[in-house]
Amino acid sequence: xxxxxxxxxxxxxxxxxxxxxxxxxxxxxxxxxxxxxxxxxxxxxxxxxxxxxxxxxxxxxxxxxxxxxxxxxxxxxxxxxxxxxxxxxxxxxxxxxxxxxxxxxxxxxxxxxxxxxxxxxxxxxxxxxxxxxxxxxxxxxxxxxxxxxxxxxxxxxxxxxxxxxxxxxxxxxxxxxxxxxxxxxxxxxxxxxxxxxxxxxxxxxxxxxxxxxxxxxxxxxxxxxxxxxxxxxxxxxxxxxxxxxxxxxxxxxxxxxxxxxxxxxxxxxxxxxxxxxxxxxxxxxxxxxxxxxxxxxxxxxxxxxxxxxxxxxxxxxxxxxx
Amino acid sequence: xxxxxxxxxxxxxxxxxxxxxxxxxxxxxxxxxxxxxxxxxxxxxxxxxxxxxxxxxxxxxxxxxxxxxxxxxxxxxxxxxxxxxxxxxxxxxxxxxxxxxxxxxxxxxxxxxxxxxxxxxxxxxxxxxxxxxxxxxxxxxxxxxxxxxxxxxxxxxxxxxxxxxxxxxxxxxxxxxxxxxxxxxxxxxxxxxxxxxxxxxxxxxxxxxxxxxxxxxxxxxxxxxxxxxxxxxxxxxxxxxxxxxxxxxxxxxxxxxxxxxxxxxxxxxxxxxxxxxxxxxxxxxxxxxxxxxxxxxxxxxxxxxxxxxxxxxxxxxxxxxx
Numbered sequence: 001x002x003x004x005x006x007x008x009x010x011x012x013x014x015x016x017x018x019x020x021x022x023x024x025x026x027x028x029x030x031x032x033x034x035x036x037x038x039x040x041x042x043x044x045x046x047x048x049x050x051x052x053x054x055x056x057x058x059x060x061x062x063x064x065x066x067x068x069x070x071x072x073x074x075x076x077x078x079x080x081x082x083x084x085x086x087x088x089x090x091x092x093x094x095x096x097x098x099x100x101x102x103x104x105x106x107x108x109x110x111x112x113x114x115x116x117x118x119x120x121x122x123x124x125x126x127x128x129x130x131x132x133x134x135x136x137x138x139x140x141x142x143x144x145x146x147x148x149x150x151x152x153x154x155x156x157x158x159x160x161x162x163x164x165x166x167x168x169x170x171x172x173x174x175x176x177x178x179x180x181x182x183x184x185x186x187x188x189x190x191x192x193x194x195x196x197x198x199x200x201x202x203x204x205x206x207x208x209x210x211x212x213x214x215x216x217x218x219x220x221x222x223x224x225x226x227x228x229x230x231x232x233x234x235x236x237x238x239x240x241x242x243x244x245x246x247x248x249x250x251x252x253x254x255x256x257x258x259x260x261x262x263x264x265x266x267x268x269x270x271x272x273x274x275x276x277x278x279x280x281x282x283x284x285x286x287x288x289x290x291x292x293x294x295x296x297x298x299x300x301x302x303x304x305x306x307x308x309x310x311x312x313x314x315x316x317x318x319x320x321x322x
Numbered sequence: 323x324x325x326x327x328x329x330x331x332x333x334x335x336x337x338x339x340x341x342x343x344x345x346x347x348x349x350x351x352x353x354x355x356x357x358x359x360x361x362x363x364x365x366x367x368x369x370x371x372x373x374x375x376x377x378x379x380x381x382x383x384x385x386x387x388x389x390x391x392x393x394x395x396x397x398x399x400x401x402x403x404x405x406x407x408x409x410x411x412x413x414x415x416x417x418x419x420x421x422x423x424x425x426x427x428x429x430x431x432x433x434x435x436x437x438x439x440x441x442x443x444x445x446x447x448x449x450x451x452x453x454x455x456x457x458x459x460x461x462x463x464x465x466x467x468x469x470x471x472x473x474x475x476x477x478x479x480x481x482x483x484x485x486x487x488x489x490x491x492x493x494x495x496x497x498x499x500x501x502x503x504x505x506x507x508x509x510x511x512x513x514x515x516x517x518x519x520x521x522x523x524x525x526x527x528x529x530x531x532x533x534x535x536x537x538x539x540x541x542x543x544x545x546x547x548x549x550x551x552x553x554x555x556x557x558x559x560x561x562x563x564x565x566x567x568x569x570x571x572x573x574x575x576x577x578x579x580x581x582x583x584x585x586x587x588x589x590x591x592x593x594x595x596x597x598x599x600x601x602x603x604x605x606x607x608x609x610x611x612x613x614x615x616x617x618x619x620x621x622x623x624x625x626x627x628x629x630x631x632x633x634x635x636x637x638x639x640x641x642x643x644x
Contacts, residue, residue, distance in 0.1 A: 120518070120519060142608075144471070144637035144638050145467055145470045145471070145515065145517070146468060146470070146471060146621055146623075146637055148467045148468070148517060148519075148520065149466070149467070149468060149519070149520045152519050152520060176519065176520065177519070190518060190519060191517075191518070191519050192516070192517065192518050193467065193515070193516070193517040193518075194514070194515070194516055194517075195467070195470060195513075195514065195515040195516075195517065196442070196512065196513070196514050196515075197442060197470075197471070197474050197498065197499070197512060197513050197638075198470065198471045198474060198498065198622070198637055198638045199638050286464075299468055300520070301468070315466035315468055315520055316466050316519075316520045316521050
């Protein structure tokens with residue numbers, strides 16, 4: 001039925017189609033039409049609804065433009081192989097399967113929509129159709145599993161710099177790898193790894209960026225804590241340009257890291273951090289810790305100074321800025 | 323055909339059956355019989371072959387005794403769920419599938435035989451039927467991925483102590499986790515991990531112990547470098563007792579580690595090491611390093627002092643004692 005409704009709108013571009021007419025031509029009730037329009041909105045179509053005039057189709061969901069994406073790619077390895085899907089449970093799940101099937105470093109997976117997008121600590125990630133970058137990047141770094149947290153921080157630095165360059169917004173990193181604009185989350189990164197003893201076998205970086213979502217695309221309960229690049233910058237952002245910019249930043253950071261180690265990445269991370277030198281509260285697997293976020297150590301752990309002056313290292317957990 | 327040959331031997335226990343008789347009763351050539359006997363030997367049956375008399379069945383392959391194993395288990399969590407298989411490609415592969423299906427911490431997988439047993443760094447592991455402990459142990463420690471190498475060393479300590487208690491042989495650990503008796507390898511440990519950012523999701527410890535293999539069970543090329551507990555101790559070792567002893571040691575070490583951290587484990591590892599305070603050569607992903615193995619650091623890395631006095635940390639690689 002959704003396809004037949006879309007056909008009707010496409011027969012009359014730019015003009016209003018009244019609910020009565022749709023109802024008559026397709027033989028369904030006005031309530032059913034309203035329900036179908038809402039479903040189409042969830043898929044990324046935008047409609048204007050005007051009293052007494054009916055509905056007008058304003059925009060179709062964005063689709064990944066593969067040739068545009070590949071033509072503008074300035075990287076040597078990352079993003080040279082691209083897998084694009086309309087709808088997946090999670091791009092991470094697809095990427096794990098691709099690795100098992102022999103996919104090489106740099107391979108990326110993009111989806112218009114995720115039905116079960118994953119965030120950190122088993123949380124879900126809101127990934128509506130056509131509005132964001134829901135991506136997985138396959139890496140096979142020859143580094144010990146010991147250095148895994150450093151790669152997490154590197155990913156945040158690369159993404160933060162790419163967003164700054166493409167969108168010119170003020171963006172910062174909340175430890176370890178959430179990106180915030182005006183205190184609201186705009187992007188999350190999840191690195192899944194597979195190791196063998198002290199060696200990493202592979203890493204899959206899951207990147208979620210809320211690009212062109214509008215306020216109404218967020219469920220009520222997320223609006224106070226989540227935002228998008230379009231909301232914050234006031235312009236629609238090209239997803240292809242942002243993926244290209246991110247992969248280029250990542251490739252440069254990654255080369256720097258493999259050559260010079262974590263020190264330069266740490267400096268860049270510190271410069272972009274909104275966590276350091278502030279009072280924080282963090283919930284770790286072993287309890288709540290309150291204190292002053294002092295610095296990052298060589299392993300990527302956050303050093304927190306407790307009210308009694310004790311230096312505590314936080315390897316894992318959620319940070320709340322106070 | 324192998325089953326029919328076995329039936330013939332079981333009809334005449336302790337006595338010789340001539341090739342001519344088998345040939346006549348089963349209607350196959352003498353060459354075919356010899357081939358079938360060799361296949362049965364590979365499965366763990368032992369035969370005596372005497373000129374003019376024929377073959378005599380001496381022993382059947384050992385089978386895991388589940389009730390004996392469970393009755394003697396003195397652990398609280400580890401080994402409370404046991405999956406036993408006759409033949410698998412690798413117990414690690416089975417364990418990964420069990421985790422995906424919701425298996426809990428402490429679950430173990432045992433196989434009589436592995437057709438594609440895995441060792442460190444993509445090597446194969448010789449796992450003939452009924453002669454060894456080919457085991458995987460599922461763990462879900464709430465520790466950062468950062469500490470993974472410590473768990474590798476802990477596993478070696480637990481296994482080394484269990485073998486000392488059950489077999490009374492002089493055994494030592496070659497960094498990071500190979501067990502040697504008289505310089506020959508008797509056991510290997512491979513820890514496969516799955517991580518999410520800085521957190522470990524699960525670890526599967528793969529344990530291979532050459533228990534009752536005899537010299538003739540090893541391919542020619544392995545005899546100079548590999549040995550078994552039976553060869554070294556001169557007695558047949560109960561696999562069930564050794565699994566029980568290992569899981570008990572592991573559970574105790576693991577509790578100590580989660581409570582007190584790596585310091586006590588490090589002391590135990592150092593006491594059992596055959597690598598420390600010796601000249602070594604190691605091949606790392608980035609090249610060959612020669613020097614003096616000085617100590618273990620807090621992350622489990624080996625500190626090597628180079629001929630020029632430089633202190634080099636080895637996170638990954640193979641160590642050769644010089």
